[in-house]
Amino acid sequence: MDSPILHSLFENTTLDHSIARPVYLQLADILLDCIKTDKLRSGQKLPSTRDLAGLLQINRITVGKAYEELQMQGWLESFVGRGTFISAHLVDHEPETLTSSRHNPAIKKAGFRIPFQNYPDKATDIFIPELHLDDGYPDPSLAPLKELYRAYRNQLTRGGLYHRFGSYNDPAGPQYYRETLSDYLNTTRGLKTTAQNILSVRGTLMGINLVCTALIRPGDVVVSGIPGWKRADHNFLHAGARHIGIPVDEHGIVVETLKEICRTQKVRMVYVTPHHHYPTTVSLRIDRRLELLRLANEYGFIIFEDDYDFDFHYKHRPLLPLASADENGMVIYCGSFSKSFSPAFRMGYLVGAENVIEHLAQVRILLDRQGDHMLDNAMATILQDGTLQRYTRKAIAIYEERRDLFCGLLTDQLSDAVTFTVPEGGMTVWTTFADSINLESLAQKALRKGLLISDGKTHQYPDYSSNSIRLGFASASKDELTRSVAILKKTL
Template sequence: MSSPIVQQLFTEISFVTSSDRSLYLQLSDAILSFIKKGKLRSGQKLPGSREIAALLQINRITVTKAYEELQTQGWLESLVGSGTFVSSHIVDHEPENLGGSLVPASLKKAGFAIPSLNYLASVSDTPITELHLDDGYPDPRLAPLKEFYRAYRTQLTRSGLYDKFGSYSNSAGSGYYREAIANYLNETRALQAKASNVLSVRGTLMGINLVCTALIKPGDVIVSGIPGWKRAEHNFIHARAKHIGIKVDEYGIVVDELREICRKQKVRMVYVTPHHHYPTTVSLRIDRRLELLRLANEYGFIIFEDDYDYDFHYKHRPLLPLASADENGMVIYCGSFGKSFSPAFRMGYLVAAENVIQHLAKVRILLDRQGDHILDNAMAELLNDNTTQRYLRKALSVYEKRRDLFCDLLSTELKGLVNFTIPEGGMTVWTEFDPSINLETLAKNAYSKGLYISDGKGHQYPDYKTNGIRLGFASSSKEELIRGVAILKGLVP
């Protein structure tokens, strides 16, 4: 017979009969909890299986299986003729040090040191609100979701299952997807790419991170425009590169400043969003485009071209990317479908010289063996049957009307309080507010009324201060835009 104290301890155990977890595992969980909390000590004898079965009114086999499970895990040990004991190899815990929280301390705080990465402090999720003038997201209500569902389902039912599910494949991505992307970019962006020039990524950020991991060494110089995209800059810092910012004006990055930097030190990479500069939306003028390519050829630096919303340009046809005029393999071109369909669709691509793609594919294995070939192949189906192209034409027309309405609302409802230029493309209006308006306060008050806007902190730099934010119009209907601007009007002086 075991001690009365231990018997009393086991009477505390209760079972959840509706749980998917077996009774013997629930019992082993309870015993393990007693050990971890110091209620059962190292070397302490446990009641026999028959005794516990009678005490808890369960089958003796259930108790035996629970004991066997804990013996397998090393928590208990059985001595023939003597009984079952808490393992003598376990260091006892003091109950007074365990606290009363139902959540184990190990799930709240790690026992090892975590490096402080201050540059990630500004990274936060966009809150979900009824109304939103966001960072420039598409409207998923317009996306061809039914067509995408059918294409995805087809990938799961079509023949050749071993090729899809039975083994790992090319780390550069599905050949079918890479071929479809190459054809699509050649037709729409005047590239001359083949499948071997394409690497599938989960989005622009993964593309930037992969390039930084594979091609950037600590101390390398990376140049980009200020203001810029903080998440890209965080990748540069994380790679321990030296980041240098150059001015951005109404014609894009000031390439003259880049030339002066190149004359003084070795530049490894220039990150640029030439079609619609982030965050100001201005386009890089043709003379600066050509000079940027010339400087890359002369000084041997990589141009990382982030073409995040190429398909949405309203004034005229989209400007062809730098990659289309690259004759010496200096450009790594990056795009994604996050701005076309929805940020939830993590599909993108890098396009570069074949040897670059081969190198990136090898490094990619360290992070992601091959990506999601099923998802990529579904997108390839929509590209090949022109579903994507038809959707983009429809969305372009809708977004242009929303842009016009939104800019008209800003001009009339917030007259004298905001300054902006009607963007030629993209999904946002770079809006500078009167200095008397505190954007952080405005964002908090708007949020309390169900409207999300940025507080502007992501566009601030030590040597660059602006009272400006991106106000996205594409993801909102006309009625939602009217309501959103009305809220802002009611909050500003």
């Protein structure tokens, strides 16, 4: 070996033949570590592959592959007849400025500034027990998963592979899906659409974020009800909008308050969940619906209508969306199939005027070149053959039975602790607890007994406080609902 210093550098090197990482990459890691810690410096010659192989008692080819790996990455350079050297393009540095990744933990904090914003807490991987009164999720065991799987599989086995897999397609979604969805929405919701009015998105949140990115500018005023959905609220703030909350009573958002705001300042968008307001589940009364549309026409603001669970209404036929009465293109309508299947399925859509959808599709390319066209077309298949409609009729009957049982249990077992109104639709009961009950403590104690409920924090606002939570009944069986209420009673 050319240098006793290099000999001492490598003589204690150990390579582990029992682990999955190839030996040549282990050697490359060691060499890179020596370069980063200045044990090997710019321009320094490395031992020949024969010498280093003999010292380490490995195959010469292995050393050559390690050298080639680092040479391709730019750390080494090789010259015919002269040997292999540490790249002359590397600037010598202090050892502490470039430490070894092999001997240090994963980086926890970036070296650059991250702008602070009060985002909502992300979903954590908490233990979910068998019993849960959730935020209002569907029961995936009822969903037509086999039919969806069959339709998806058929997408993969049909011809035209290049058209399906070899190129990008329309960012608004596949034509077949948009045409089928247009017919479905026109039939079930009284909309007046064509395929050009439809944009496929990966769920409601993506739809809200896309609209905020494309149509909201810093300083724009966005109005929504309080309490509301904080995931939506934080999208408005992220876009730089000035968010104004207006009250919600037993008839939905108080539109009269919105009118007063419009008289004094320019409103860009109003976010509303009129069918079943989130989180309180109340429906927006007809006079307020009409007045909201009139105000939009008069003052020129966008109505973002989030119709997250249209299909699940029990007392009578679902109320038609605001979009069905919109004649001037003021409403952007957003729906989702997540409530039909599971939150794990990210399938949603935006409906709007053709030029709005075209604009949103152009902006969408910057975020997500296109959606899952295979899944979209599979969904179109089970829409077209009536599978989804049959499932919805079946699920409504089951969910209504569960609602009635659950509300009866709350009345019989917890009447001294809770008050609520039986919801006309949706998958959850907005339940107000007695002021003496600490919801955070209640949630912790219930979890220890095997029941998951909300602690109510997500529904608290600086100027609004209610000792209320959403207790979802749809995703639990009758037996599970009975056991859940028993745990609540015992915990209280």
